[in-house]
Amino acid sequence: MTDPSASLSFFARFWLAWLCFWRCLVSREFAQAVLPASRAYDAGTLAQLPAGGAEPAALPRPEATKPLVVVKPAEPPPAPPPEREHASALSLLGMLQREGRFVDFLQENVAAFSDAEVGAAARIVHEGCRKVVNQYLTLQPVLPQSEGDNVTVPAGFDAQRTRLTGNVAGQPPYSGTLRHHGWVTTEVKFPSVSPSMDPRVLAPAEVELA
DSSP: OOOGGGGSOHHHHHHHHHHHHHHHHHOHHHHHHHHHHHHHHHHHHHHTSOTTOOOOOOOOOOOOOOOOOOOOOOOOOOOOOHHHHTHHHHHHHHHHHHHHOHHHHHHSOGGGSOHHHHHHHHHHHHHHHHHHHHHHEEEEOSSOSOTTOEEEEOTTOOTTTOOOOSSOOSSSOEEEEOSOOOOEEEEEOOOOOOTTSOTTOSSOOOOOOO
């Protein structure tokens, strides 16, 4: 038997569905008249299903919503205390004190001493401090010429390595007299400072027991 709805075009079925929709909303009698036909159609559709009643296809389960993970930026490590950040410099100062009594010399009021007494003390400080510097640092002059020689400062010179004094005018190159050849450190050989040591202690107090 031919399905009557098979001869209806898509637009005809669309218009019929639109009319039935609004008629069912505004007319209770029309809705009651359509209801038996709708139930009969549903019953006929179920009768065509295989024995045992095939279960409707399961709807796809929505994926579980994953919790939003907020990635915090890595925090920088805390800054070390000043005595640890400058441990190498404090260690050098401690070695200058140990070998040349450097801190003692600087903390002493030398105004009350004669030039001979200051000179004698300076000789001891010079010897000890020179020993420490030569042991842990390698120093070289910035410019190889001798003090008093005439030198030329080229264009593009490094202002950290060469400082101009006197009548500075115009553009380089400059020509002048070398008053100090400067110093540059080419090698550092400081020993590591043990975490168990307090680098702030430059020299321990000395107590002589009777």
